[in-house]
Amino acid sequence: MGEENSRARHDMPLRRTRSKVYKSIASKKLVSLEFLCEYWNEEPAEPLDCEGNTLLHLLVISNSENALRKLMDDGDVSQAHLTKQNLRGETALHEAARHDPMCNCEECAEKGNLASVPNNLGETALFLAAACGKLDIFKLILKYGNDDCTTQRKDGCTVLHAAIMGEHYCIPHMYTLESVRKGDEEDSDRRWKAEILEKERNPFVNLLLSKVLIPLLEEIDDKKRKKFLAVALAKQLLEEEVDWSRYTYSSPKDQDQNKTPNKVHSNPLMRAIEMGIPELVEEILRYIPGAANSIDKDGRNVFHYAAEHRAGDIYEKLKVSVVNKDRMLSDVDYKGNTILHYATKIMLSSSTNLSIGIANLLTWEVFWFQRIRHDCPPHLFHMRNNDGCTAEDLLLKYYNNKREAVVKEVKEMNQGVMVVAALIATVSFAAVFTIPGGFDQNNGTPLYYKQKDHHYHELNQFFDAVWFTFFASVTSLGTLLTTQLSRFHWEDLYLVLPLRYLIALLTLFLSAGSIALTFHRALILMGYLTLKIFRALLIIFSISGLFYVDPTCYVFSYIVEVLRHSKPYKSVRT
Template identity: 25%
Template sequence: MASMLGNEDKLKRELYNAILKEDVGKVIELCEGFDDHAMHGLTIHGDTVLHVATYSKQTGLVLRLLEALHHHHIHKITTSKNVSGNTVLHEVATLDDCSVEVATKVLEKAPELLSMHNKLGESVLFQSARYGKIKIFNFLADKIKISKYDEDTMNSLIQRNDKTTILHIAILAHQFGLALNIARRFRHIIGEKDQDEMTALQLLSCNPSAFKPVHRRGSHVRNLINVPESRGYALDLAKVLVEEDTSWKCTSYNVDLSRPKPHKYGRHSTRSNASSADEKKVPERQEFVSELAKLSAKDSSSNVNLSMSKLPKYGCSGVLSTDETGGSSRQPLKQGGVTPLFLATESGCVEIVKEILNIYPQAVEHIDDEGPCILLVAIKYRQLEVFEYVSEMEVPMRWLVRRLDNNGNTILHMVGMPIHVYVPEKMLGPALQLQEELLWFERVKSVTKEAFVCHQNDMKETADGLFATTKSELRNSARDWLIRTSEGCSIVAVLIATVAFAAAYTVPGGPDQNTGLPVLLNHPFFVVSTATDVLSLACALTSVVMFLSILTAPFRLEDFKHSLPNKLMPGFTFLFFSVVMMMISFSATIILVIHGKERWTKILLHSLSFLPVGIFALAYFPLFLSLTKTHKHLLKKIKGAFHCHRWFPTVSRDNPEGEHFRSQDTSQTKQFSV
């Protein structure tokens, strides 16, 4: 018995090696030694010879094995599954080339494989969508169409056990071309939800990378070509999905009862008293709102819609409620998840946001069950492009800017709200990150109604106070970063100034013994050496002054907006120029000393002298790019102070990067009146 098992293991080993070596003849010969031929189990995971030959992409071998399979072994094709429950056709669905030819041959042998599932409930059609195989997917979809399965069987073929459909899995696999094909073929599954209550459009709205051009370094040329195609498919897919989506209709209707609270005094001045008072006043507020709703319903001229209607696919029902601060009486939503409009706004899928608002412009007034509107979401997650796009809608902005969420937070409060989702890190130091936050606060403040600037939320916090509290850790990091940077750069600048000062009293070539004048006074490089040495000394000392002014600053929160970054940029610039001037002076001095040497010696010395400059420039180039934004703002201030449009014509041009840091002049900012 042991001998028989040993012989079988030996045959399996030889057979497995033959498949790996793509020795078709030997594989066919060894399969004859098994009773069940190619359907014999080969691996420890239950894969048969036909399974292994299929996922090893040996099309010729698979076809030969199918032809050599005896008639009385054909039924084993449907019963032979690996530990994952995959049949041979499941493995065929993962192939690229010649997959249709192999699938045709397999279905001729066992057509019932088309409706079989693995342990996850995945059909062969689902398997092909999961791996993004468009050719085999279209082939299997056509086969399923002509097979005329009943509705239950059809649903099981396009959806697995966890309710994930073929459209969901194609989007999750970033196969947007295939997903577009699925959305057009099976339009009835566009609104289907998975076990997380997510539709296909919601999944796409969480994937901003699908709409952004990607530059892949070192990848194959084919990948570079597929990137723009994939982005185009994603845009077309978004259009198809948005047309079928009406989730924005399920909104939290509100009555504008906004009453800004600029103080924390009154009958209940403490948080504990206020919260207890709120609990006592809940029935009174509900009764008040109910009466208001009745009056509004009687008034035919009222612009407030308080009806509770059931919308297609999304049920909207609830009771009216309000809060003490304000803002609104509303109907809480009872649908699961966040709508695609808000998901796209949160993740930065601007294309989906624009598509939804282009097809359904009234969707801009959508409010979810937590109270925020699209403007509040865009501000909280720092989505500048969405913010600007919505800001251009003058009529909706009159209402959106005064909208409060359930906690009484205004749009200005949203700037200070902490973000509890992952945000990719930027190439910015803590000080520049804090500056970015301060400028974003200033930008939002420019469109905030004056009555809401000092408004307090339910926690008795103004927008300024909330911002200062939530950014305190970042402020401390920014202060420490500026101190460390300024101290290190000051030391370097002082060393450069010391060397430059000493070099100023060292005459290249020495003085003339008779006249006392430098021997090389009339040489062109003597002037270069002297001038660059003086410039190096001047730049180094100026840099020291700038960094010392940072070290002695009070580090107020307001200082991080313009004052400190405006000092850091000139400090780095003068330090860089001092290094460059010192290297030029050094190079010119060496040339004066060895001016009679060969030409290659001069070239070598030039190259070596500028090596530190190149390393310094490369190391601090990302920081320079970040500081450039501050520099542009400084030029704008100079232009505004002296009205020198003629001297700074380029400053007035719009810049996508600089626009984010643009200081909003209240006299030039569009005010949204009620």
């Protein structure tokens, strides 16, 4: 009992000392460096918190560079202390790899071989540096360690996987450069490619992007550089690819595809289609043309993937690159689904931009279905899958659930436009009976018609503008009225309703411009037109045109796409 009390009295000062050290690090108001060294020599590598972090861990996390350097120089820090791991299995070098200061990492790396020590997830310090995109720290750890970047995490990811998933493409290229420098001197082609990738951006371009031009352009330039590096990295990896069969299934559908040997790898081509990366698809097909014949365990080919994920650019590339496209477009997967069934899968998720409206979204979905339908043999439209549904059945099922929302949205939008069109038509109709100069009370002839001078011609132009305004506004009003009375069948969303909406907006804009011209002619007849008024009219009309472009451009681009892809199916005959 006496020994326990003595031990408790001895432990009390130690706990207070640990608390004092921890609070000073947390508040970034460190106690004296000598005190830290004395504490370390008394309790080396002892945990200071419930996560098992030692003094080394906490100094690295808090970026206390001077204290860490002092501890490394004057403290009794051994190899065993450096390899001390917290509850997550991480050493101080793991924490240093997550932070920017190079000195922290260098102090930990040069004292011992820690680069190959994994944490509980199997991640080394080199892995964390690559995942965080710390290129300088990555180089430093690679210099002191012997990790060859092929060490796998528990889920199978290597260091290069971590860098690529974090979009830090400079790290894989840097590692490739080191490999090239150590490799064959005669491999000039690969050396030349590596040197191109190693070049930094011109300092003058950096100055323009950061100082002279809008800083947003720098972000755009960085994305372009990332894209360039990603494609270049893909080319290097494709040059090393020797066996594409490990990415595709080829056994009959009655066998268990999950037991097919060497088919556990995700197909890069299908993954690129899912992610919507046409550049990567193009490079894969250029290096390995036969990859286009890949199928997954459900019997889906690349056209099925492109149809399901609405990859329009990739779909067009596949039609040009694939030799047997007619056969692949007619393929049926193991569940009886054709490419048309996949084209009806509505890709609405939590990340979908619903600000453009459900009607616009469904319009593009119907367009995509019709686009795929025009490329397919006619008999696919009537084929049923294993659930007994045709592609049209699936599309109707979803559309009927959303039809009420579509009708409500379109009619509410039309009502506002109809009010404007009716107002312009009313004003133009009234303008006919309130012309400048008035009428002759005896025969009702406009007074300016009796004067065979410039007023006669100006009045004719005034009437032309009024009649054109009335005709355009009535046309817009009538088109909108036919939309209000539409049946809203799903096929109407493909061309009829968008075309009516485009005509209504176009004629409404023309009527608005014509009524401005009418006002301009009236001012000329009355002699009130000045340069200031003319400029004001021009500014108002220009602003109105900008507001008009926003809704019209979207519909116009849709109509252009419909016309581009409206060709019926034509089989390739040999």
